[in-house]
Amino acid sequence: MAGSQQSFDSVLTRFDNGRALLLTWGDYAPSNALIKTAALAAFITSVENANILTADKEQNVKDARDARGPLVFQIKDTNPECFELRIKGIRNYISGENLSKSAVKTLDGILKKIKPQYPKKVAGAARGAGKSPMEKSFNAAVGYGRTVINIITRLGIAYTPPDNNLTLANITALVTSIVDGNKAVQEALDDYGTANRARLALYAGKDGLQQRRTAILGYLSSFAGMKKSNHYKDYNAATK
Numbered sequence: 001m002a003g004s005q006q007s008f009d010s011v012l013t014r015f016d017n018g019r020a021l022l023l024t025w026g027d028y029a030p031s032n033a034l035i036k037t038a039a040l041a042a043f044i045t046s047v048e049n050a051n052i053l054t055a056d057k058e059q060n061v062k063d064a065r066d067a068r069g070p071l072v073f074q075i076k077d078t079n080p081e082c083f084e085l086r087i088k089g090i091r092n093y094i095s096g097e098n099l100s101k102s103a104v105k106t107l108d109g110i111l112k113k114i115k116p117q118y119p120k121k122v123a124g125a126a127r128g129a130g131k132s133p134m135e136k137s138f139n140a141a142v143g144y145g146r147t148v149i150n151i152i153t154r155l156g157i158a159y160t161p162p163d164n165n166l167t168l169a170n171i172t173a174l175v176t177s178i179v180d181g182n183k184a185v186q187e188a189l190d191d192y193g194t195a196n197r198a199r200l201a202l203y204a205g206k207d208g209l210q211q212r213r214t215a216i217l218g219y220l221s222s223f224a225g226m227k228k229s230n231h232y233k234d235y236n237a238a239t240k
Contacts, residue, residue, distance in 0.1 A: 149172055
């Protein structure tokens with residue numbers, strides 16, 4: 001089963017179409033409680049609710065990432081106070097004032113590594129194959145932030161940048177915001193994972209959608225003509 005929200009909804013829609021078809025047949029009277037039409041209606045409602053909950057949790061992940069992203073990386077000219085640009089400002093100030101060559105070198109190194117590096121897709125690999133380096137980059141940003149804080153702290157009173165965003169207090173506050181942003185994303189990911197696993201169980205787990213469809217087809221194959229019966233063929237076509 002494909003994993004997109006659309007594919008989950010599509011599978012459920014076809015399963016519900018099959019239930020509607022079963023309702024038109026007066027001779028559909030299984031003894032298996034899982035595939036009685038009333039049970040199917042209640043089950044479909046529970047799956048619909050699981051789809052809605054999972055989609056909501058997934059949106060929370062997107063919202064948390066959208067809120068966190070501008071804190072760290074430059075997004076065209078929309079967020080001049082991001083961490084990436086502040087590092088550049090700090091680096092330029094320290095270099096211009098000739099306060100510490102080693103600090104400039106360290107900051108140059110951070111600027112080269114701060115953005116996520118996306119490896120080239122391996123030929124023939126499926127879409128989404130491999131792990132995105134995005135979360136790793138945001139976690140690394142916290143470490144870079146602490147390095148910057150240490151550099152500023154060591155410079156002491158010699159460090160008096162004209163831009164207030166580059167002060168020790170404001171850089172420290174920004175790094176704290178990045179930490180909080182990472183926590184918010186992780187919490188959203190955990191909630192999404194819990195909801196998604198519960199939904200997967202309704203589709204592919206014990207007494208789930210796939211198992212019920214198989215049971216229905218098994219029952220319909222007991223009619224005259226078995227798998228060539230109109231009931232079997234029509235239901236299979238409606239839910240396939």
